[in-house]
Amino acid sequence: MLFGEIKTRRPIRWGMVGGGRGAQVGYSHRSAALRDNSFQLLAGAFDIDPEAGKAFGQTLLVSPERCYADYQTLFAEEAKRADGIEAVTIATPNNTHYAITRAALLAGLHVICEKPLCFTVAEAKELRDLAAQQNRLICVTYGYAGHQMIRQARAMIAQGDLGEIRIVQMSFAHGFHSEPVELANPSTRWRVNPEVAGPSYVLGDLGTHPLYLSEVMLPQLQIKKLLCSRQSFVKSRAPLEDNAFVMMEYDTGAMASMWISAVNAGSMHQQKVRVVGSKASLEWWDEHPNQLRYEIQGEPARVIERGMGYLYPEAQVDDRVGxxxxxxxxxxxxxLYYRFAMAIEAMDNGNPDLIDELCIPTAEAGYEGVRWVENCVRSADQGGVWVDYQ
Structure with missing residues (x-):
């Protein structure tokens, strides 16, 4: 169980790009990073408007001289300081992630980036390779992966509790954009603009979340081919989709399906991952994240609860309350953030093997998310046909 003790020798000196007043996820990053004293927020370029960013940064108790006008100045000035930042979180629109991540790595910083990491597989590979060259870590904030029951599911599958894996069924299908809400909401408007959001809307914005969860639960499965069909039910969003269906075949012969939607009217989230084996199935639903449904063939269904002594040790380690x-x-x-801090320290201490044990979304996860979206778009744009996974 966690009791709030710091997991590293000292807090990681940390900055932010974006995440200012009105940002959708800025507070989530700060709340997560600061909760266990894993990071210390010292600097930032919080807003595209320099004055607004400076004013906001001061409300976070960041010194005025360390509230910078842009990320270029942030990286350059902090590099001159003996107490300069060691890591930066990038919480900006999608089309800026590649350039800012690249600049941060070249400045010698560890990077925590919102997804998608970038727009193309070529860009993702470049960033992954650059991080390795610079001996820096890229982490991608697939936040749902921090739920304890994801680790429980991974351990159960690894122990053979489900038997041979046959089927994976995923969804992330909310209804909050069933009308053109972007007309009145700037924070949604950029998500349906190809120049800012990239080659997809819900595939990249929603679908990569359950995809990554399935990768955590089932690291042994590799996608062999897929088929994707995508639709723009709110016509003004075309060519970007607000609904999509994906079928996947793994190298083991197991099959997967995913429904991704922003127009599932009436639904809150509907993010679920169901894994079906030869002996049993399990299902996780993000609206009930403290529970894992476990169904053994021929027995009554059971609900596994977070925080209980019968869980595998991998799941118990992140308990915060009983x-x-x-x-x-x-x-x-x-x-996720305290594990990010531990991974950054491990990298700096020349102990990268620890990072695999922490089970965090790194540059490889960012690369795979971009790769999956690119293959889905390729399939959909060919009329919804099976394509070999490239």
């Missing part, structure tokens, strides 16, 4: 008390979104992000 069983029966609900944990949720902020705890999941915090679990």
């Amino acid at each position: 069983g029966g008390h609900p944990e949720g979104y902020f705890e999941a992000w915090s679990n």
